[in-house]
Amino acid sequence: MFKQTLNLKLTQKLSPQQIQLMKLIQLPTQAFEQKIKEEIIENPALESGKEEENTSDEFEYTEDYEENDYDTDNERDEINIEEYISDDEIPDYKTKSNNYSDEEERVIPIVSPVSFHQSLINQLNTFVLNEVERQIAEFLVGSIDDLGYIRRTNADIVDDLAFTQGIYADEITIEKVFNIIHELEPKGVGARDLQECLLLQLKDKSSSPARENAICIIADHFDAFTKKHYTKLITKLNINQDQLKDIISEIEKLNPKPGGSYNSGNSSVEHIIPDFTITIEEDELKLQLNSRNAPELHISRDYKDMLQGYKESHEKSASQKEAVQFIKQKLDAAKWFIDAIKQRQETLIVTMSAIMEFQKDYFLEGNETLLKPMILKDIADRIGLDISTVSRVANSKYVDTPYGTKLIKEFFSESMTNDKGEEVSTIEIKKILEQIIEEEDKRTPLTDEKLVVLLKDKGYPIARRTVAKYREQLNIPIARMRKTI
Numbered sequence: 088m089f090k091q092t093l094n095l096k097l098t099q100k101l102s103p104q105q106i107q108l109m110k111l112i113q114l115p116t117q118a119f120e121q122k123i124k125e126e127i128i129e130n131p132a133l134e135s136g137k138e139e140e141n142t143s144d145e146f147e148y149t150e151d152y153e154e155n156d157y158d159t160d161n162e163r164d165e166i167n168i169e170e171y172i173s174d175d176e177i178p179d180y181k182t183k184s185n186n187y188s189d190e191e192e193r194v195i196p197i198v199s200p201v202s203f204h205q206s207l208i209n210q211l212n213t214f215v216l217n218e219v220e221r222q223i224a225e226f227l228v229g230s231i232d233d234l235g236y237i238r239r240t241n242a243d244i245v246d247d248l249a250f251t252q253g254i255y256a257d258e259i260t261i262e263k264v265f266n267i268i269h270e271l272e273p274k275g276v277g278a279r280d281l282q283e284c285l286l287l288q289l290k291d292k293s294s295s296p297a298r299e300n301a302i303c304i305i306a307d308h309f310d311a312f313t314k315k316h317y318t319k320l321i322t323k324l325n326i327n328q329d330q331l332k333d334i335i336s337e338i339e340k341l342n343p344k345p346g347g348s349y350n351s352g353n354s355s356v357e358h359i360i361p362d363f364t365i366t367i368e369e370d371e372l373k374l375q376l377n378s379r380n381a382p383e384l385h386i387s388r389d390y391k392d393m394l395q396g397y398k399e400s401h402e403k404s405a406s407q408k409e410a411v412q413f414i415k416q417k418l419d420a421a422k423w424f425i426d427a428i429k430q431r432q433e434t435l436i437v438t439m440s441a442i443m444e445f446q447k448d449y450f451l452e453g454n455e456t457l458l459k460p461m462i463l464k465d466i467a468d469r470i471g472l473d474i475s476t477v478s479r480v481a482n483s484k485y486v487d488t489p490y491g492t493k494l495i496k497e498f499f500s501e502s503m504t505n506d507k508g509e510e511v512s513t514i515e516i517k518k519i520l521e522q523i524i525e526e527e528d529k530r531t532p533l534t535d536e537k538l539v540v541l542l543k544d545k546g547y548p549i550a551r552r553t554v555a556k557y558r559e560q561l562n563i564p565i566a567r568m569r570k571t572i
Contacts, residue, residue, distance in 0.1 A: 111431045113479040116360045116379050119431075123382055126424055132390045132417035133424060136383055203346055204228055210271045222254055223264045227277065235276040235346025236284070241265075275345040282309050288341045297333040300324060304334060312338075315570050328572055335572070361487035363439050365450055372450055374443055376436055384425050390414055434472070438480045439495070441469045446498055453490040456519070460502030460512045506546045516547050517557050524563055532569040 114122060127133050207228045216224060226248060230237050239247075241258040248254040268277035274291045278284035282305060289302050304312050304320060311319050321331055364375045393414055443450055445465065448457040463481070467474045481496040500514045523541055527533045533541070535554050542549060563569070 108427050108430060109476070109479060111427055112434055112476065113483050115483050115485070116362050116377055120379060120382075123384075123428075130417055130420050130424070132387050132414070133421040134385055134387045136385075203233075204231065207231070207268075207271050207276065211267075214267055214270075216267070219254060219256065220260075220264055220267075222252065223248065223256060223261065224267060226252060226254075227264060227268050231277060231346060233346055234344045235273070235278070237268075237277055237279055239279070273342065273345040275342060278345075281343055282306075284343060284345065285338065285341050289337075292337075295337075297330075297337045300326065300330070300334045301337045305338070315567055317570070317572050332572055359485050359492055361492050362435065362484040363486040365443060365486055365488045367451065367489060370451070372443055372447065374436070374440055376432060376439075380435065381432055382428065384421075384428065386418060386421055390418065434476065435480060435484070437470050438466060438472070438477055439484075439486065441466045442481075442495065442498060445469070449498075450488060453488075456515045458498060458500065458512045458514045460510055461499050462501065463499065503547075503549065506543075506548055511547075513557070516542070516549065517561055519545060519547065520554065520557055521561055521563070524558075524569070527569075529569060529571040532566040534566045 111119070111122065123135070127135055208225060211221070211224050211228070214224075227237060227244070230239060230244070232238065241261045244261050245256060245258055248256055265277065269287050271277065275284040275288045278287055285305050286302065289298060289305065292298050303324065308320060308323060311323075317328075317331060320326075321328065324331075326334075360377065360379070362377050362380060364377070366373045366375075393410070442461075445461055446458055448459070449455065463474045463477045467477045470477075481499060484495045485492050486495055497514075500512045502510045502512060503516065505511050520538065520542065523538060524533065535551050535558065538554050538558075539549065539551050542554065558565075
């Protein structure tokens with residue numbers, strides 16, 4: 088049996104223009120510049136740079152199409168040319184200036200280095216290999232990850248070679264080729280795990296008592312070593328504490344990421360371009376938006392000339408009207424994009440200004456313990472914008488401060504109450520926790536339980552699980568893993 092019901096439902100939908108605006112707001116400076124370039128390529132009515140001043144084009148013209156004259160939908164199209172090309176008022180975007188120098192715009196050519204994998208392939212050319220061995224060796228090199236490891240078993244490699252390369256080999260042959268891969272530089276590359284990587288590097292070193300004991304520890308007592316059970320190692324190897332220190336020093340010289348060091352030394356560095364700059368002038372904070380976020384854009388002069396010609400034409404053909412319709416669409420898109428950029432600038436400035444005022448004490452002093460608890464809603468309520476908009480600004484933008492370049496979202500934190508009943512930022516607590524751990528005796532590092540006591544003595548009564556969470560967020564290992572001898 089069917090039953091009809093009436094439900095009232097309130098939903099909010101964003102228009103395509105609003106969605107595009109949100110995406111523009113989220114873009115950092117470099118991505119924003121790329122977006123402008125793409126828009127200029129896609130829309131011929133949009134041009135960059137300063138517009139030549141020419142007041143002779145000031146006119147207002149409206150063309151009304153007669154019904155059934157051209158439009159097949161019997162609609163009246165009104166094209167107000169004044170709306171697009173009037174010079175009576177100078178748009179705000181024209182008053183912006185780009186104050187960065189040509190030096191910032193200059194592109195510096197970068198020499199493209201030989202890739203990590205190509206370097207390994209080049210080294211293979213120095214070995215005498217038969218055709219099958221060479222194919223297997225190149226396959227293994229292609230399987231090396233960015234850190235320098237081949238994290239696969241010989242059996243898996245045998246199967247992959249058969250299915251993907253049509254090469255049929257046994258595990259003994261694979262291991263033989265692995266031995267060749269392990270001769271390549273940097274030492275340790277092609278290892279299947281950390282233990283093998285360290286052993287390959289140790290065996291390549293000159294012989295010494297510390298090196299021989301290090302090989303023994305990595306080969307036979309790796310688990311005890313990684314868990315820092317130093318007392319067990321001293322007993323099993325029949326060595327004293329000083330000897331163990333020498334062994335650990337020998338192991339610490341090894342590279343656990345042979346591929347990572349190569350990549351970091353040969354890859355181009357991605358530079359962060361701050362979206363804002365905060366300076367201090369006469370004890371007052373000054374905020375500036377990176378001028379590259381305020382480009383000079385204007386409507387194409389050619390498009391204005393086309394509209395001028397259409398205005399002066401006495402007979403308007405169907406093709407002319409069709410062309411004007413196309414122009415109108417492009418002009419609408421160009422005008423919207425220019426307005427969207429203006430809204431983006433205003434949103435960025437308003438949001439960052441509110442954050443700067445909220446965290447004024449920190450920006451004046453640079454002391455992270457002065458950062459106040461601040462959540463997205465605090466800023467959203469101050470400036471009357473949606474929380475999602477504030478989030479878009481905070482998550483992808485950087486600000487250049489007197490104390491370094493910071494990701495804006497780092498200024499946001501939850502709050503907790505100290506023993507005086509005051510609301511303090513979790514950033515402050517993490518900073519103090521980090522200082523306590525830095526100053527601890529590494530021979531007897533502090534457990535989370537002891538850290539709880541010390542934090543409580545400093546006025547921060549928090550639970551052990553909270554201490555553990557903050558420690559993990561700071562990428563600080565547990566006490567046993569911080570132990571040294």
